[in-house]
Amino acid sequence: MRGIGIVFRREMAAYFTSPIAYLIAAAFLLVTALIFNTNLTLSVTQNPVNVAEVPNALAFFMIFFGPVLTMRLLAEEAREGTMELLLTAPVSEWAIVVGKFFGAWAYYSLLLLLTLVYQVILILATSPEVGQAVSAYIGIWLYGGAVLAIGLLFSALTDSQALAAFLSIAVLTLLYLGEAAGQIVANLDLAALIRTLTLPGHYVGSFAVGLVRFEDIVFFSGVIVIMLYGALRALESHRTGGLGFKARGLRSLGGTVTGLAVLIVMVGGVYVASANAAITLDMTESRQYSLSSETVAVLNRVEQANREIRITGFYSAETIGYRQLDDAIARLYEAETDGLITREYHDPTENVTLAEQFNVQIDGELFVSYLDEAGRVDFSTVRRVNAENSQERNLSNAILRLLDINRFQIGFEVGSSNLDPEDTSDRGISGVLNGLEANGITTRAINLNQLGATGLDVPTEVTALVLTEMREPLSDLGLRVFQRYLDRGGRAFILADADFGATPFLSASDPLNNYLWEAFGIRMADAVIIDGLSNAGSELDILSYATSDGSTITDRINNPENMSSQALFRITRAVEINPDPPVQNGMVIATSPQSYGETNFENVAAWANNTTTGARVILIGDSNFITNGLVQNPQGNGILFTDGITWLTGFGESLVFAPQARTTNIPTVFLSTQALDTIALVTVVILPGLVVAFGLGVRWLRFGATTNWQ
Amino acid sequence: MIEVENLSRAYGNATALDGVSFRAEPGEVVGLLGPNGAGKTTTMRILTGFMPPSGGRARVAGHDVVRDSMAARASVGYLPERTPIYPDMTVEGCVTFWAELRGVKRPRDAAREALAAVDLSDRRQSLVRNLSKGMRQRLGLAQALVHNPPVVILDEPTIGIDPAQVIEVRQTVKDLGKGHTVLFSTHILTEAEQVCDRVVILNQGKVAAHGTPEQLRKKLFGGDRLHVQINGIKGDAALKLLREATGVAAAEADGTGFLVRAKPGVDPRTHIAGAVQRAGGLVVEMRPIDLTLEDIFLNLVGADSKGGG
């Protein structure tokens, strides 16, 4: 289109020769510099550097800078009478509108380029997330384009620059605040729609965090095209003698409305299509919005299993921002599995029954589950997605737990014990069992003596056996069943007590005790350990113990930063470890030097691992620690038990995940106060000052000192 | 060349132009004469491609203003009624911009030439906002001429500038007529007479009359009006004498002298002078009187237009 370049160049020249434009540039630099320096100072002492801080602030300040840059564009032409000449020049209205828009956008781009100084400073001072910065700048550049297009429309609608600026600011403010619509509008769909229509809704949750989404580009481009079309029609209305107040104008107003409607439908269609296509570019260094190879492996398993999985999220209007962030990940799962995984979101405040069925605890929770034949959520398979740092890791873990349903079965020996594995109440050991169930581990009752009496074996699908609260030794037949189970690579969690009855479990004469010593090099000693310093409620409690190094079982207990992760034992049998063991073995928990016993034993819990057969055993001299009273408080007891189970079953190994490092390794800024002062001086004072001086200089050189300043 | 055929234009229900036809040939200055609201600006806006007509056809330099709008626009230089200015540009920058927009090959040279033609060369580097009204008007002329268009359309270019500059502008327009087709609007009769080769009189959106100023004068006014002052003959006798002179249609006392209306197509001045001399008197003053536009329109349309605007 002829004329675009000419109009564009005139606009640029107008910006560069107008003292007001230089003042705007200086103010722009001043505001961004203040934000940059505040953020920089904070990151020296505490916060990580956010490279998107300046663009993020611009998302707000453009409400004011945009209209100031655009108010003049067409309103001045109308006021000064040059509109009539423009419209009788042999160029199309498109050329005029587009040329003007590009002029303003180019000037804004130059301002943005100037703020790259801050990024250069960051690069010199630390190693910032360059990818995220690039993404944020692309975003705020497009965002600014949309702001300027809106400003241009209002400049076309009125002859008064002040009115044009006022109206633009009003509309932009609405469009800005709309992002927080969820705080006001209770209806989720409405809030989501409003958010989709706002400018920050396409920047804050995507570009600003390093995620370039094609649909956001479509949105900003669409806004620009629609606004320019509006401006074009407003421009044309000069030809028909007014903006629709006259009858003829009204007819053309009808045409404008139709045209706008067609355009909006078209842009909306492209937007929805692009949103569904989920084309994204992950600009973060840690590939935060891309699927890791671990997740891809999990999703391959999903495809092999070929069962439909549903990700169900519960977000009220208030947490709609989180929904966008979570969905940025979730939709990758859908795309990667070609729709085998689907996603669905509900408002927990509207869909109360459904939220209850899922047992939603907090707003913004995600669940995964299988779908039944009818395509409905199979509630028996619902798995909660944890809410820890990395959403991808949480989601993949949940899907793994879903895939592992029925893969792990824990048998609880009941023939000689008091345990009722059918108890589903959510407390104590039953609660722990529920927790196992929730993670896809099923439990079942096993009666070894009975199996022996009927000549049967432990079923092959039992991954591990738990022997706890044993009142007496196993029968001969029962013992043989147990030995065969371990010999073929079974896993056992064995808990004994300081029992002073006639035939205690794992006494020196219990053949099982001898078997354990010979096969695994661990056994129960006839000795009791008591902690002299314990203040846990009884002199017979052991609180001061040491966890052995390098055991995956005790990784998470006795964490010095978390007092409740300690474990607590009552009168404890000592465990003996063969220093020359037949298989790998070691201790899990040792007593502290403050403890004493009948003889000087140290070990409370031991492990053994026969790498040839695959058999694994954990032996603990106390079964009370997972009784109802103690398993939840302190937490260490529950953790010890579940981690023991995890190690025995190998369940933990299937969940090993490379963490998606985002919160880790964020570079801190090392700058002296003096360096900070210098940066502040340069960016806050010198740069804006130079711009002002430059503006004055250009004007003075061109027009002399007598210029009439206005 | 400008060809206008049966042009009409409505603003909503109000008709601004109603079947207007006229032509302007190259080398001719055609005046559009009419009172405010007659439709002059509307006609020009249609011819310059600013707005479309509601009916009829108009061609500029052979291009239809609707179907071939871009070519028509390219061949027109236009000075709108409201002088268009970019207050923050330099004079030369301004004219160069318009030259570029109209596709001139060497825009800066063309701008300098155009500024020289309107005698603004020494203000080339001034900001437009610092120009006087007359200078702004000349700047407006410069932009209308910068692309050397075959057709120049000027909408009341003499409005609101001081008398000395009015004369300059009139002369410029007259000179323009030598090489261009010029359409020039005014509501001042004498201006039209002075500047134009032909005049089209518009009233209430219709062509009330057209022709050379002479033709119009004769056709419309029914003869010249003269102010005559006589010494040496008494009032009544002088009046009688004047009424009886050859070529005089009517005469009446008018202050110190007499108002004489000539018969159409006759110049009564030698007859009057002779008659007075024969009666022993002396003609001390005899001059034609300009008709006001209002007079003309009263003559033209009679009572019909009294209520009109």
Ligand SMILES: Nc1ncnc2c1ncn2[C@@H]1O[C@H](COP(=O)(O)OP(=O)(O)O)[C@@H](O)[C@H]1O
């Ligand atoms: N934009 C407009 N909207 C409505 N009526 C208009 C408009 N422009 C002019 N008119 C009307 O059209 C008629 C002719 O106006 P115009 O062409 O400006 O006359 P002139 O230039 O001879 O003074 C007038 O009655 C005027 O009120």
Ligand SMILES: [Mg+2]
């Ligand atoms: Mg007019």
